Amino acid sequence: MGFRVLELEMPPDFSRGQLEKGVASRLKGMACPFIIEKQSLDARKKSSIHWKIRVIARSPALSGPEPEQEPEPEIPRSGSGIRAVVAGSGPAGIFAALALAESGARVTLIERGEPVEKRTLSIDRFEGGGAFPETGNYPFGEGGAGTFSDGKLTSRTKSIGTEKLWFFSRMIAAGAPPEIGWLTHPHVGSDNLVRITRSLRDRLLSLGGEILFNTRLTDLDVTEGRVTAAVTADGKIDGTHFFVASGHSATDTLKMLMSKGVPYRVKSTAIGFRAEHRQEIINKAQWGVPAIPGIKGAEYRLTAAGDVYTFCMCPGGRVVPSSAFPGLNIVNGMSLYARGGPFANAAVVAAVNPSELFGQALSPEQALDWLESLERGFYEYAGGYGAPSCSIASLLGRKGSLPAETSYPFPLVPADFAEIFPRPLLARITTGLAEFDRRLSGYAGGTLMGLESKTSSPVQVERDDKGASGYPNLYVIGEGSGRSGGIVSSAADGIKTVLRVLQDR
Numbered sequence: 001m002g003f004r005v006l007e008l009e010m011p012p013d014f015s016r017g018q019l020e021k022g023v024a025s026r027l028k029g030m031a032c033p034f035i036i037e038k039q040s041l042d043a044r045k046k047s048s049i050h051w052k053i054r055v056i057a058r059s060p061a062l063s064g065p066e067p068e069q070e071p072e073p074e075i076p077r078s079g080s081g082i083r084a085v086v087a088g089s090g091p092a093g094i095f096a097a098l099a100l101a102e103s104g105a106r107v108t109l110i111e112r113g114e115p116v117e118k119r120t121l122s123i124d125r126f127e128g129g130g131a132f133p134e135t136g137n138y139p140f141g142e143g144g145a146g147t148f149s150d151g152k153l154t155s156r157t158k159s160i161g162t163e164k165l166w167f168f169s170r171m172i173a174a175g176a177p178p179e180i181g182w183l184t185h186p187h188v189g190s191d192n193l194v195r196i197t198r199s200l201r202d203r204l205l206s207l208g209g210e211i212l213f214n215t216r217l218t219d220l221d222v223t224e225g226r227v228t229a230a231v232t233a234d235g236k237i238d239g240t241h242f243f244v245a246s247g248h249s250a251t252d253t254l255k256m257l258m259s260k261g262v263p264y265r266v267k268s269t270a271i272g273f274r275a276e277h278r279q280e281i282i283n284k285a286q287w288g289v290p291a292i293p294g295i296k297g298a299e300y301r302l303t304a305a306g307d308v309y310t311f312c313m314c315p316g317g318r319v320v321p322s323s324a325f326p327g328l329n330i331v332n333g334m335s336l337y338a339r340g341g342p343f344a345n346a347a348v349v350a351a352v353n354p355s356e357l358f359g360q361a362l363s364p365e366q367a368l369d370w371l372e373s374l375e376r377g378f379y380e381y382a383g384g385y386g387a388p389s390c391s392i393a394s395l396l397g398r399k400g401s402l403p404a405e406t407s408y409p410f411p412l413v414p415a416d417f418a419e420i421f422p423r424p425l426l427a428r429i430t431t432g433l434a435e436f437d438r439r440l441s442g443y444a445g446g447t448l449m450g451l452e453s454k455t456s457s458p459v460q461v462e463r464d465d466k467g468a469s470g471y472p473n474l475y476v477i478g479e480g481s482g483r484s485g486g487i488v489s490s491a492a493d494g495i496k497t498v499l500r501v502l503q504d505r
């Protein structure tokens with residue numbers, strides 16, 4: 001069998017048939033099977049926006065060697081004898097649990113929130129005016145914070161190549177669109193993620209794993225320097241290895257770990273606001289036209305001096321109230337697979353090290369408390385879950401007002417951010433916004449909502465050379481470790497940590 005790698009350019013709304021013709025014409029009329037290896041949108045010239053596609057064609061009539069591909073990590077079958085307890089079913093927890101179960105370990109996954117079907121209903125009731133749902137909200141519940149997200153599956157971390165392949169193959173097997181395997185900016189959308197979460201649950205159960213919902217890790221039993229049991233309100237769960245994958249919204253759990261002597265340090269994070277625009281404004285700025293058939297909404301990623309940048313852009317998405325606890329105001333963004341909504345949103349944040357902001361070393365607990373006090377301040381300012389908001393134009397000293405329509409499910413509350421947000425950071429963000437407006441035409445026509453405070457954790461756990469923290473059989477994985485950020489890198493952190501444990505056996 002021979003192979004040939006081909007680079008093609010295709011129009012925005014190309015069909016499979018057109019691609020087949022394109023491949024055949026590059027092979028002098030020979031039709032042969034091929035796979036897409038990579039696909040990215042080239043929008044550098046507004047007059048010629050097109051897809052760049054790399055395919056690998058294979059046929060006995062071709063003479064080239066098979067292109068090298070990174071192998072998926074093998075999960076060693078060395079897990080028998082491990083009795084693992086995993087707390088948290090977000091990307092880090094579920095992928096760690098799956099890797100453990102595939103290795104032959106006995107796994108109990110405990111999740112403080114509800115199964116994903118109930119969680120969807122809880123969120124709908126809340127957004128319809130019901131009480132805050134503590135066990136089924138945007139961060140908490142089966143699937144973790146990644147479930148009701150845009151499902152962007154990008155990661156800039158270079159050191160997770162093989163774990164990433166394992167993650168992508170399991171996601172596709174669980175029902176994710178196959179194109180996530182080749183798009184440079186893959187995303188799955190919340191609608192797919194709910195289905196995928198159920199499917200990953202079924203996979204874990206089929207491997208013999210056990211899942212306990214509405215079960216919160218409240219403490220750890222420690223005997224002779226090792227963790228011996230996970231403590232929950234319903235009793236203790238004994239084990240040999242303990243994985244805490246709580247995410248960084250679970251500040252109660254992080255503080256419990258700190259109180260047990262698990263070493264954490266304060267690190268830089270980034271805080272700010274969610275900017276919302278009409279998607280059409282972004283499309284026109286990026287493409288020169290309001291829409292292009294075959295391409296979902298346009299994206300943007302902007303940076304400015306003073307460590308100000310945009311983050312987690314959701315074309316055609318919604319801004320959502322994403323606090324894990326009542327009485328706090330936190331916003332984030334999500335979208336469906338179609339990304340077909342009329343609004344675009346993205347975080348606009350400034351990097352900050354809490355200790356540097358205060359001019360004195362804060363303890364990890366103080367850093368968490370500081371962030372929570374800001375989130376509470378936004379809630380109190382709004383008098384509820386309405387989002388304190390301000391037009392970008394008025395922050396830039398121009399005429400501006402809040403829009404009549406927004407994707408946010410609660411009212412936008414006109415706010416003077418200087419009253420509730422650290423002023424040095426607000427000044428940096430304002431300068432950054434002016435820069436963004438110069439670079440992206442119409443950017444000042446957007447609205448800022450707050451508070452965006454969960455871009456990354458302000459604290460980071462220390463790990464020993466075997467990946468353990470505080471105790472030789474305790475592993476803090478995913479975003480709650482402060483060592484990953486986003487769905488892919490959190491899942492990869494869970495997989496990588498499990499592989500390390502298995503390799504040492």
Ligand SMILES: Cc1cc2nc3c(=O)[nH]c(=O)nc-3n(C[C@H](O)[C@H](O)[C@H](O)COP(=O)(O)OP(=O)(O)OC[C@H]3O[C@@H](n4cnc5c(N)ncnc54)[C@H](O)[C@@H]3O)c2cc1C
Pocket residue numbers: 087088089090091092093110111112113138139140141142143144145146147148149150151152153154215216217218245246247248249250253312320322332333334477478479480485486487488490491
């Ligand atoms: C609205 C929104 C949109 C996002 N969009 C994207 C995106 O498009 N792309 C991207 O890469 N990232 C996105 N993120 C970030 C991403 O979701 C997180 O980085 C990722 O989910 C972190 O994974 P994790 O497993 O470490 O933690 P989490 O996903 O936070 O999961 C933690 C889980 O642990 C459970 N838990 C917490 N404490 C306990 C306890 N004591 N006992 C038992 N269970 C516990 C929680 O209920 C939760 O299910 C988004 C986040 C939000 C909130």
